[in-house]
Amino acid sequence: MRLVTFHENGGRARFGVVSGAGIVDLSARMAPEITSVRALLASGELAEAAEAGAAEPDVALADVTLLPPVPDPAKILAIGLNYADHRAEGNAPEVSHPTVFTRYPDSQVGHGEALRRPDAAAQYDYEGELAVVIGRTCFLVPEQDAMSYVAGYSAYNDGSVRDWQRHTSQFIPGKNFYRSGAFGPWLVTADEVPDLGEHWLETRVNGQRAQRAPLSDMIFGVPALIAYISTFTPLAPGDVIVTGTPAGVGVYHDPPLLLKPGDVVEVEISCVGVLRNTVAAQADVDGHRAP
Helix, strand or coil, X not given: CEEEEEECCCCCCEEEEEECCEEEECCCCCCCCCCCHHXXXXXXXXXXXXXXXXXXXXXXXXXXXXXXXXCCCCCEEEEECCEHHHHHHCCCCCCCCCEXXXXXXXXXXXXXXXXXXXXXXXXXXXXXXXXEEECCCECCCCHHHXXXXXXXXXXXXXXXXXXXXXXXXXXHHHHCCCCCEEEEEXXXXXXXXXXXXXXXXXXXXXXXXXXXXXXXXXCXXXXXXXXXXXXXXXXXXXXXXXXXXXXXXXXXXXXXXXXXXXXXXXXXXXXXXXXXXXXXXXXXXXXXXXX
């Protein structure tokens, strides 16, 4: 099942199931208290959602604006330097534990929405990544049990302002510029992906391949990440773990492949699909949408 959050013509956010080229709107089909994908995951009623999602589509995908599949996660925890080839291209040392930083919900947009290139950025970069969405509340989870807490998967562009990322040893400023990253296009439920390690990730900029790697190349796999993170913080339904990027980020290309207005970035994950966004200048985004 592919779950989406969307709106039509700037109306209220709704959620549903993708069916072919359309969406079955679950907003009016589920219990009144289930008002979002996050609430659906918390309710544990995915089977009921799948049954409701077998109806005829209510609206065409082409006629809506897609938002991040979970627009309002309580926590977005991103992992740095989680592929050996990416560590090598940046001459980063090996570590014994995952590098974890946070993103905020307003730092991301959905599939098809404009990425905002901030005027403050000298080096605006892409990072194609797998996003893992938590389905059940968990804390102190053993690694061998971790996958049972996964609701599903999506694609993520961990848009990074490198010069701000490197102001200090803390990544957070460069990873949280308003609308600088992307998440989507949908959440593919875990039952559709029996073996995550069989799948791959590819990032393209203006149609040219910039990154490609099997998901099995992650240094710390999904079970290890959930076990590590849930040791220091509880995870709730709808929380997102962004699992790291492989080699090929723009700053290390020769010459650097940094993003500018008009560029198109696609992050494709074989078990999810394609997350596509166009880069826009700050003024073009802020002119019609303010925080």
